Amino acid sequence: MEGTPRPRTGAWPNTPQPRDRLRQSDPFRRQSPASQQKPLPQIPTLKTAPTTPSEPLIPAHIIDAPTQRLYATAFWVALCTWRIYDYLGLQESEEQSLWLFMKWVAMDGVFLFGLPGLRIPWLEWTSATMTLIFLAHAIADAMLMFRIPIPIMAGFAALWRGVWGAYETAVNEHNVNPESVLFNDSLILGRQVIHILPEGSAIMNPEREAFCIDQTRTEVKLPITINATEPIGMEIVHVDLETQANSTLSISKSQLKQMHKEASRLLTYSDDPDKPKTLYYTVKKPGLYVLSKVVDASNLEVSRKNLAHTVVVPCPRVDFPPIQQDTCRGDVSNVEFEVIGTPPMKVKYRKRINKDTQQTTFENIQPEDFVSPLLKADHNSLVVPRRMDTEWARARKVTVPLNEGLTVAGEWMYAIDEIVDGFGNKVRYSNRDQAEQEKKNAKYTGHNLHQVLHVHERPSVELAGCTPQRPMKVAKGRSASLPVKYGSTGRGPIKNTSYHLEYIFSPQRDMTASEGHSASPQTKKVSMDSFNKQPQISEPGLYTLTGVSSDFCSGDVLEPASCLLQNPPEPELKISHQNITDQCAGRAIGLVVDLDLTGTPPFEVSYKMLRTGDRHHKMEIETINGLRGQLQLTPREAGKYTYEFDSISDAVYHNQKLPKSLKIEQTVNPSASATFVSNRKQTVCIDQAASFQIQLSGEGPFKVDYEIVHNGKRKAQPPLENVAGNMVELPTPVLRDGGEYTVSLVSITDGLGCKEFLKDEAKISVRHQKPKVGFGLIEGRRAISVRDDTQVSLPMRLTGEGPWTVSYIDAEGKQHTAHPRLPNDHVQVAKSGMYELTEVSDSLCPGIVDDAAKGFQVDHIPRPELRIANREEYKVKGSDLYRSEVCEGDEDAVDVLFGGAPLWTVSYVETVKPLHGAVAPKNKDIRAAVNRAPLRMDTSMAGTHEYKFVKLRDNNYDHSPRHFTPLTIHQTVYSRPSAAFTSPGKTYSFCSVESEGEEVIPVTLHGQPPFALEVEIKHQGTVKPELISWNDIASHSHNIRIPHSRLHLGKSSISLRRVSDARGCSRSLDSTTPRVQISVHDAPTVTSLEERSDYCVGDRLNFALSGVAPFTVLYNWNGQARKAAVASGNTFRRLAEKPGEFVITGLQDSASTCKSSTNITKHIHGMPSVRVSKGKDSYIDIHEGGQAEILFEFGGTPPFEFTYTRSANTEKHGKKAGQLLDMRSEVSDEYAMKIWASEEGTYEVVSIKDAHCSYAKPGVPDVKGSKQKKLGYY
Known part of the structure; x- marks a missing residue:
């Protein structure tokens, strides 16, 4: 009967039958008709075999398999119960976890690995399965015995959310699903679908290209894009840019055919009639071109897109x-x-x-x-x-x-x-x-x-080695180079250019004594093709350079610029002779030859001495430095001598042959003599006389004959007669011509009447012209601007022989004298104004002033000045400025304004008069690179501060007490107030909720009431302190009460943080100030975990609760009082389901009856909404080039920012959107906005944002970084 099915409630499934028993007949099996008609042959029954190893250890006829499985399960449950008992005992008696863990691992191992030995059906697992089950039991043993928490409640919560959804408590105290709040499809409704009907179109210059025509680009090809049409004719309106005349260009069918043929060579050309193609029309004139008409094969006008007109302009x-x-x-x-x-x-x-x-x-x-x-x-x-x-x-x-x-x-x-x-x-x-x-x-x-x-470069010239005082002497008929020295504004003379010189010339016969040049001098111009060449001059006279230029530029003529050229006379010789006779014997012992010379000393006279009977003569050369000479010929040997004078040379002429008649035979006779005391050459001015001292020897009285030689002319002077002494002064007449003069002693006659020839002579140099003075140029003009304490070197141009004495007057009319030594010297001046030259004289002669260059203007650069910005904000008393009062330690600064040239440096003295004691003055500086600099006021000490500016200098001037008036800024610095606890160190007790009879904390204040006090509360276990302020404290004593909203459970430290008084001054007190303690008992608090006060529907409101759970939270929702219980934890959380105002008014915990009152307000705003096309799906068909209006209507608080997309169209009323084509964001300050669109697609909003909240459709693709196509709208 063991195979008979019986209905058993809660029983294990039937045991599977062995295979040999399945082959036995079943009396309850339904027989087929065939088997009923013909029974199967009888099979002998086999004897029962012994039990095989697949049978249970306990035979099934003793205890059936389901019962065995029931017993095994009951035993396992009993072990689990015992395990839980040990776990609970572990929590109470704190037994060793390791021992219990080893105990249960061993027991689980014995049970699990012993179970397969019973061979109970369905409990016969493989070794791998048994090992996994054993490891699971071992992990559970470890978690229990070592008291590792098991997240059982979290597992049930996750299971609940997976089956029924994650419900949360909302602000109105009922549970809602957050998904239904966060994702509301009704916020974004409607879409606009635009479909472009296939229509032929034409557009000129779709890419808005620029075209121009010039000599190299004589024509341009205007692109005309046609779409879905085959035009047979076009008309283009041409507007001339200059005359604005209109003309119409007609394109025939044959021309269009040719344009198609030319365009077909391009790769972009397509034979498909539905695809766009671009034709090109050639134009050769500038102007404005408009595609005015296009006719297709059906003789209908094709639509034209009106873009910007195409303008062809001349190329720039x-x-x-x-x-x-x-x-x-x-x-x-x-x-x-x-x-x-x-x-x-x-x-x-x-x-x-x-x-x-x-x-x-x-x-x-x-x-x-x-x-x-x-x-x-x-x-x-x-x-x-x-x-x-x-x-x-x-x-x-x-x-x-x-x-x-x-x-x-x-x-x-x-x-x-x-x-x-x-x-x-x-x-x-x-x-x-x-x-x-x-x-x-x-x-x-x-x-x-x-x-x-x-x-x-600009050229410059001057003369070197020749002046009117040092003339250049040249032989008659010969030329010389004018000694021009070339220069430029660069370095050295200018290469590869010609120098064009201009000079004036006055012949020597026409020269005047005062000016040098004649009244009408000759003007000459000459060009030198190289700076190595010089002009050639030959005619005697005065040459003065007046101008110079190169091939391109004019230049400047420097001093000396004048040169005097002279042609001295040819040398001549006249001789006379006397015999030298011995006084005793009366015989001639030689010959004295007197030489009278004309020319330019020194002279060299060549003569031959020949004695009769000698075959050879002796040639001798005698050098004579003057115009007269004496030659003593005393031969050593006796004989008849012939002296023949052969040639003569002077400083200019050489080897001039003498006449053959100059032959003498020796005859001599000596007598008295006269000589110049000093043969030094004298230099005198033109129109002046000279004088010499002469020493006489012999027996007087004497008569002295002398003569003056000038320019080769001898002029005898009246003799000096009856000269009794040995010394006499020899005067000359007034010398009215410039040049070299020679005073020669001719003869002397003694008292016996004996006359002797003299050869001593003296030189006189007479200046040719008077010295001249004039001011030079500085940077091209006779004016300059300098500092008023700086001397200016005014350039002077002088002619004559230095040193000079120059007189000039300044702007005040005072006379001054300067002594320049160079022709291009300077005079130092310091005052501003016009300086005028009045007189000049050189080392010897008085001179004249050049009227065109006698004045020079000197101006002074303005001195630095100092001003205070915003002077109207100060109280002004003379040079004292009184600034507004400040508090001790406050930042204050004054802007100092400067005039002059940067950089500026101003020195000032800071004087402080403190409330107590004294402080030494401080000297400080301000350096400024711009005309404004800040002066930081010193407010570190209370009292009266003075800032006295005593020195000022800039880039041009140093400080000058004479030009700077000290300026003083006064400012009063108030001392900062102070505060202290009346009983420092005392501990005050408070309840966490407000109650009557609570203690107060007395504070003593110093300063000017009313006061404002700031107190810091540092709670035990926290890092960041809290601050509380009290204002309008009218007395110096005040009792402070700590608001209960600032009290925390436990110990807190109260310290004074800051105090301010009626003067606007405040003091921050440091951590060393004595403090007091407060002890707050059992007062729960609630604080927001987020600082913001504005929320959106769907957000979560989180609050932290301080106290002992459970809590009772009292709050108002849209004016209705509500109460919420928090059974465990320290967090109060609610979901914002609807818009409204959420206010937490109080909190109670389970530790005391104290109720903390609070007022934490959170504003919950509704989500913005948008309706496209009245919130419906709107379909519209437009032609190519047409436009459709898209209406967006918003709900919420402006401004609105929304993102909409254009996607490919799908079948009508299709729910699924096509491929995304474009995405764009717009902003609207109104509740409605219209956008015109001309492109095909489905337009819908994917996100919306107002002033407070935003919403986006789920699954919106991220297109950031993708290439967006610009939507056409107007």
């Missing part, structure tokens, strides 16, 4: 007008270029100065008062007005000057690199284009792309 160009390329250093460049094109234009050019290159760009080049749509900043968004006004588009000519000072000599080049017009047409000029200009000849009429300036 730039040209340098021709100018003089050679200029001089210090001139202005005067370079300009002409820009021709459609404004506004941009030119990029480069400037090269020798080897230094700079690049510069001029932008927004346009005529004055020019108005154009091209002036918009964003050219890509430019929309040209549809009206046919082309005034703004025509080419304009604008001249751009580039004037700058040419301060460096060399080559200056300006080259154009690029020009861009207002449409963006760009013309670049390469180095090849620049080189083409160089290769063109003079007939080249193209544009000048660069301008080259050759900046030359």
Whole structure:
């Protein structure tokens, strides 16, 4: 009967039958009809075999298999119960966890690994299964015996959320599913589906390209894009830019066919009639082009898209007008270029100065008062007005000057690199284009792309080695080089250029005594092709340089600039002779020859001495330094001697042959003599006389004959007669001609009547002209600006022999005297005003003043000055300024304004008069690089502060007490108030909730009431302290009460943090100030875990509870009082289900009856909403180029920011969106917004955001970083 099925409630399933028993007959099996008609053959019954190992250890006929499984399970449950008992005992008696763990691991091992030995059906597991079950029991033993928490409640909670959803308690104290709150499909409703009907269209210049025409680009091809049409005719309206005349260009069918043929060569061309293709129409004239009409094969007008008109303009160009390329250093460049094109234009050019290159760009080049749509900043968004006004588009000519000072000599080049017009047409000029200009000849009429300036140094000249006082002597008929010394404003003379000299010449016969030159001197010009050459002069007279220039520039003539050329007379010789006779014997012993010479000393006289009978003669040369000489010929040998004078040479002429008649035979006779005391050459002024001392020897009285020789002419003077002494003064007449004079003693006659020939002589140099003085130039003018304490060196140009004595008067009319030593010397002056030269004299002679250069203007640079900014904010008493009072330690500063030249340095003295004691004054400085500098006021000490500015200097001037008036700033610094506990260190007790009769904390204050007090509360176990403030404390004693909202359970430390008084001063008290303690008992608190006060529907409000659980939270929801219980934990959490105001008013815990009152307000805002097309699915069909309006209506608090997408259209009323095409965000300050769209697709909003909250549809794709296509809207 063991195989008979019986219904058993709660029983284990029947034991599977062994295979041998399955083969036995079953009396309850239903028989088939065939078996009933023909019974099977009888099979002999086999004997029962012994029990096989697959049978249970306890035979099934004793205890059936289900019962055995029941017993095994009951035993396992008993072991588990015992295990729980040990676990509970472990918590109470704290027995060793390790021992219990080892105990139960062993017991579980014995049970689990012993169970297979019973061979109970369905409990015969494999070894791997037994090992996993054993490991699971071991882990459970470890968690229990070692008291590892088991998250049972979390598991049940997770199971609950998985089956019924995660419900939370809302603010109105009922459970809601957060998913239904967070994801509300009704917030975003509606969509707009736009379908573009297939329609033929045509558009000119769809990409809004820019076109221009010039000599190299004589034509342009205007693109015309056609879509789904085969036009047979087109009309284009052309508007001339200059005359604004309209003309219509008709394109015939044959022309269109040719345009198709040309476009078919492009890769973008498609033969498919439904695909767009671009045709190109060639135009050769500038102007505005509009596609006005397109007719297709059905003779219907094709739709045209109205984009910006296409404007073809002349290509921009730039040209340098021709100018003089050679200029001089210090001139202005005067370079300009002409820009021709459609404004506004941009030119990029480069400037090269020798080897230094700079690049510069001029932008927004346009005529004055020019108005154009091209002036918009964003050219890509430019929309040209549809009206046919082309005034703004025509080419304009604008001249751009580039004037700058040419301060460096060399080559200056300006080259154009690029020009861009207002449409963006760009013309670049390469180095090849620049080189083409160089290769063109003079007939080249193209544009000048660069301008080259050759900046030359200015020349200068002066004379070296020749002046009117030191003339240059040249033989008659011969020429000499005018000793010109060349220079320039650079280093040395200018190479590779000619020097063009201009000078005046007065012949010697026409010279005057005062000016030197005649009344009408000759003006001559000469050019020297190299600085190594000099002008040749031969005619005697005065030469003065008056001007110099190079091939390109004028220059300056420096002193000395005058040179005197003289032609001395040819030397001549006259001789007379006397015999030398012995006084005793009366015989001739020699010959004394008197030589009378005419010419320029020194002389060399050559003579031959021949004795009769000798075959050879003796040649002798006698050097004579004067105009007279005496030659004593005393031969050693007796004989007849012939003396023949052969030739004569002087300083100018050489080897002049003498007449053959100059032969003498010796005859001599000696007598008395006279000599000059001093033979030193005397120099006198023109129109003055000279005198000499003569010493006489012999027997008097004497008669002395003398003569004066000048310019080769001898003039005998009245003799000196009856001279009784040995010394006599020999005067000369007034010398009215400049040059060299020689005073020669001719003879002397003694008292016996004996006359002797004399040869002693003296020289006189007479100045040819009077010295002259005039002021020179400083930087090209006779005026200068300098500091008032700086002496100025005024340049003077002097002629004559130094040193000079110059008299001048200053601006006050006072006379001054200077003693320059050089021709180009300076005079030092200090005062400002006009200085005028009055007199001049050199080392010997008085002179004249040049009227054109007698004045020089000297101006003074302004001295530095000091002012205080915002002076009207001060109380002013003379030079004292009284600033507003400040508190001790506050930041305060004064802006000091400067005048003059940076950098400035001002020194001031800071004096403090403290409330107690005394402080020494401090000296400080302020250094400023700009004309405004701050003076930081010292407020570290209470009292009266004075800041006295005593010194001021700038980049030009040092401090001058005479020019600076001290300025004083006064300021009062109030002392800061103070506060202290009346009973420091005392502990005060408080309850966590407000109650009557609580203690107060007395505080003593010092300062000017009313006071404001700030107190710091530091709670035990916290790091960040709390601050409490009390205002309008009218007395010096005050009792403070700590608000219960600031009290925490346990010990807290109270310290005074800050105090301020009626003066506006405050003091921050440090941590060393004595404090008091408070003890707060059993007062629960509630604080928000988030600082924000604005929430959105779906957010969670989290609050931290302090106290002993359970808690009772009292709050108001939309004005209705509610109560919530928190059984465990220290967190109070509610889900914001609906908009409203949530206010927590109080909290109670289980530790005491104290109730803490609070007012924590949270504002819950509703989610924003948006309706597209009134919240419905709207379908609209438009033509290509048409537009459709999309209406967005918002709910919430503006401004609104929303994101909408355009996706591919699907079948109508399809729920699934097509492929995402575009995504765009917009902002609206209103509750409705309209957008015009012209592209096909399904438009729907995927996210919405208002001033407080935002919402997005679930599953919105992330398109950040993807390339978004701009949607067309207006």
